[in-house]
Amino acid sequence: xxxRIWSLVIKEFIHLRHxxxxxxxxxxxxxxxxxxxxWATSRPxxxxxxxxxxxxxxxASRSIITALENTGTFRLQQQADDTRTIQAALERGKINAxxxxxxxxxxxxxxxxxxxxxxxxxxxxxSIPATAALRAIEGMARDVDQRxxxxxLGMDASQFAGFDPSLRVWFNEALSEALYxxxxxxxxxxxxxxxxxxALAFSRERELGTLEQLLxxxxxxxxxxxxxxxxxxxVGFADFALMLGMVHFAFGVPVRGSLPLxxxxxxxxxxxxxxxxxxxSVISRTQHQAFLLVMLVGMADFxxxxxxxxxxxxxxxxxYLANLIPAYHWLAIMRGLLLxxxxxxxxxPNVLALxxxxxxxxxxxxxxxxxxLD
Amino acid sequence: xxxxxILAVTRKEFHHIFRxxxxxxxxxxxxxxxxxxxxxxxxxxxxxxxxxxxxxxxxPTSTTFVQQITAGEDLDIYTYATSMSEVESLLMRGKIxxxxxxxxxxxxxxxxxxxxxxxxxxxxTEPESGNFAVDHIARRAEEFVNQALASQMQAMGLQLxxxxxxxxxxxxxxxxxxxxxxxxIPGLISMVLGLPAxxxxxxxAHEREHGTLEQLMxxxxxxxxxxxxxxIPYIIVGLINVIAIPALAGAWFHVPFNGNFLLFFxxxxxxxxxxxxxxxxVGVFMRTQAAALALSFLVVFFPGFFLTGIFFPxxxxxxxxxxxxxMLPGTHYAVITRGVYLxxxxxxxxxPYAVMLxxxxxxxxxxxxxxxxxxxx
Numbered sequence: 001x002x003x004r005i006w007s008l009v010i011k012e013f014i015h016l017r018h019x020x021x022x023x024x025x026x027x028x029x030x031x032x033x034x035x036x037x038x039w040a041t042s043r044p045x046x047x048x049x050x051x052x053x054x055x056x057x058x059x060a061s062r063s064i065i066t067a068l069e070n071t072g073t074f075r076l077q078q079q080a081d082d083t084r085t086i087q088a089a090l091e092r093g094k095i096n097a098x099x100x101x102x103x104x105x106x107x108x109x110x111x112x113x114x115x116x117x118x119x120x121x122x123x124x125x126x127s128i129p130a131t132a133a134l135r136a137i138e139g140m141a142r143d144v145d146q147r148x149x150x151x152x153l154g155m156d157a158s159q160f161a162g163f164d165p166s167l168r169v170w171f172n173e174a175l176s177e178a179l180y181x182x183x184x185x186x187x188x189x190x191x192x193x194x195x196x197x198x199a200l201a202f203s204r205e206r207e208l209g210t211l212e213q214l215l216x217x218x219x220x221x222x223x224x225x226x227x228x229x230x231x232x233x234x235v236g237f238a239d240f241a242l243m244l245g246m247v248h249f250a251f252g253v254p255v256r257g258s259l260p261l262x263x264x265x266x267x268x269x270x271x272x273x274x275x276x277x278x279x280x281s282v283i284s285r286t287q288h289q290a291f292l293l294v295m296l297v298g299m300a301d302f303x304x305x306x307x308x309x310x311x312x313x314x315x316x317x318x319x320y321l322a323n324l325i326p327a328y329h330w331l332a333i334m335r336g337l338l339l340x341x342x343x344x345x346x347x348x349p350n351v352l353a354l355x356x357x358x359x360x361x362x363x364x365x366x367x368x369x370x371x372x373l374d
Numbered sequence: 375x376x377x378x379x380i381l382a383v384t385r386k387e388f389h390h391i392f393r394x395x396x397x398x399x400x401x402x403x404x405x406x407x408x409x410x411x412x413x414x415x416x417x418x419x420x421x422x423x424x425x426x427x428x429x430x431x432x433x434p435t436s437t438t439f440v441q442q443i444t445a446g447e448d449l450d451i452y453t454y455a456t457s458m459s460e461v462e463s464l465l466m467r468g469k470i471x472x473x474x475x476x477x478x479x480x481x482x483x484x485x486x487x488x489x490x491x492x493x494x495x496x497x498x499t500e501p502e503s504g505n506f507a508v509d510h511i512a513r514r515a516e517e518f519v520n521q522a523l524a525s526q527m528q529a530m531g532l533q534l535x536x537x538x539x540x541x542x543x544x545x546x547x548x549x550x551x552x553x554x555x556x557x558x559i560p561g562l563i564s565m566v567l568g569l570p571a572x573x574x575x576x577x578x579a580h581e582r583e584h585g586t587l588e589q590l591m592x593x594x595x596x597x598x599x600x601x602x603x604x605x606i607p608y609i610i611v612g613l614i615n616v617i618a619i620p621a622l623a624g625a626w627f628h629v630p631f632n633g634n635f636l637l638f639f640x641x642x643x644x645x646x647x648x649x650x651x652x653x654x655x656v657g658v659f660m661r662t663q664a665a666a667l668a669l670s671f672l673v674v675f676f677p678g679f680f681l682t683g684i685f686f687p688x689x690x691x692x693x694x695x696x697x698x699x700x701m702l703p704g705t706h707y708a709v710i711t712r713g714v715y716l717x718x719x720x721x722x723x724x725x726p727y728a729v730m731l732x733x734x735x736x737x738x739x740x741x742x743x744x745x746x747x748x749x750x751x
Contacts, residue, residue, distance in 0.1 A: 019664060032672075033676050041686045121546075124556070125548045125557055125716040127557045128686075149523075171497065180499050196671070208584075288401075288577070292401065292404050292573075310500060312424060315414075335468075335500075340499065342466050346467050
């Protein structure tokens with residue numbers, strides 16, 4: 001039996017050698033893409049274009065502008081001369097926020113009962129940068145408030161420790177964005193690589209009419225399935241190793257947990273995704289169909305990796321559903337092993353869930369694919 | 375170039391699509407389904423973030439403080455921890471996203487104006503919710519301290535007009551509540567409309583894989599005609615989604631559409647031309663569907679998701695990546711979709727992006743036609 005499986009694997013590799021673009025894209029392309037995407041998205045939100053209309057033109061208003069620059073979130077555009085300039089820039093999407101410092105700002109600042117006011121205009125057409133801008137501006141306002149109060153009370157700043165709670169970030173002390181974006185991006189690329197590759201396994205043979213030939217040969221369906229799976233697992237695993245090296249060396253993602261545990265669990269995860277891909281592969285009659293199904297399945301899974309939205313904030317139904325998604329547990333495992341230095345004692349619920357899902361999906365896939373082949 | 379030839383190819387292509395019902399349904403529905411999926415999952419407002427509270431002070435002041443911090447839907451108290459090691463274990467297991475630690479002497483220090491001795495720990499692996507928790511705690515803490523200060527000052531006989539002298543008047547244009555849905559859904563349209571480009575790359579590779587390209591080349595149809603003819607059915611597929619998605623977004627998600635729909639429709643057609651020509655390039659270079667698929671994921675799909683500024687602002691990207699982003703049709707189209715949707719701007723503002731899309735489309739199709747000839751020898 002082993003010899004027959006071996007000959008099937010050889011057959012698959014001959015296909016791959018003939019069409020070497022595909023494995024090359026899947027292996028190197030995925031890693032390169034991760035490098036590019038990680039490079040582009042693993043930074044804090046900075047450099048947001050901000051326009052200032054300073055109608056006061058005093059030392060006080062300039063100190064506000066400096067404070068805004070010091071938040072590190074903004075890149076100041078040239079000063080606006082009137083509100084029309086601001087409106088035009090907002091309409092064109094050239095700026096994410098604008099600040100108007102009204103005349104009389106400095107007098108209000110100095111007066112003991114004054115209310116210096118600032119007008120903040122946010123560009124709601126891009127809510128993510130607008131929210132970041134608002135947070136930065138509010139933070140700055142808190143500091144200014146405190147300064148004014150202390151000054152009015154005649155207190156010394158050193159007497160008052162401030163309103164800001166002291167903040168510590170665990171597992172990611174430098175608050176590097178790369179540490180939470182790149183593992184999720186790695187998860188996404190790995191999932192698509194395995195799913196796509198597996199989904200093409202039978203749909204391709206069927207479309208090209210070679211599946212019949214394969215089935216009349218003296219192979220059992222078990223042997224065919226294993227023979228088809230081995231190249232997928234090899235490419236998927238090599239892809240994982242390559243991308244892990246990439247996030248570690250290029251983006252400084254640490255491996256704080258057990259390094260031997262990581263590939264073992266990765267292998268388990270790849271097998272689960274492989275089973276899903278195989279089901280897609282026998283459902284689809286053409287490669288085109290297989291691709292469209294992979295798209296839907298893969299993106300549905302990606303929603304639960306916590307990349308753009310935390311799972312706890314989703315509707316309750318989706319939160320329960322998340323537990324049935326292998327990618328959800330895999331990301332928890334990966335974050336735990338890479339960033340938190342967690343071990344099996346902590347991660348066992350996720351590992352167990354992945355194992356159960358793997359058994360469930362694997363059994364279903366196995367029976368389904370076999371029936372389809374027989 | 376003759377229109378009759380182009381339409382002949384288009385008819386043939388439609389034949390392929392209609393012959394296989396399940397592919398037809400998938401090709402038509404995938405963009406809208408994908409958008410629906412992402413709209414549900416990605417545009418949630420962050421709330422119910424689970425936190426732990428470790429109160430070393432246990433004074434009436436600290437109890438009130440905790441109550442005030444966790445009022446509303448934003449933060450949920452997962453548990454009252456009793457020790458640091460418990461907090462550590464909860465964070466490790468991902469049960470909580472942040473922890474609030476109140477030092478002993480909290481109530482006393484607060485009254486003596488010594489600042490607020492609290493510490494917030496966040497889980498740095500998912501800062502999205504962690505940052506939100508910190509922000510929320512900081513704001514509520516400030517309100518609380520202000521109240522305490524006010525009563526303290528009254529007791530001391532000090533007069534202070536206000537504790538928040540700086541009057542911050544925030545106006546948010548176009549999307550007053552800063553609902554992520556209202557701008558992410560228009561942005562995501564640019565991503566899901568990239569799917570027909572992957573399909574067109576596949577069909578071109580399909581012809582080559584099945585050897586039918588030779589037959590096509592033996593007909594009097596020119597190369598550019600063939601490529602354009604192949605694009606048209608998928609432009610139509612895309613445009614059907616351009617109607618379906620805003621209808622769905624408006625009826626189901628209540629995303630306002632402030633601009634001119636006809637303009638949006640026209641610009642979408644231009645975008646589809648540009649993005650489909652990217653797919654055509656992939657199809658021209660790759661000999662098998664598998665390879666075309668892998669390559670189009672790399673050059674069309676992933677960049678369309680990550681690099682077009684939908685989630686991550688272009689302004690914050692490194693210079694080189696911004697350059698690359700500007701070469702993607704999706705980047706320009708995302709500006710158009712958001713511009714038409716929210717500020718409701720017209721062609722007077724959007725023309726540079728439309729010009730850029732036409733330019734990219736013409737260049738991509740030109741490159742494809744050029745190499746198509748060479749490849750066929």
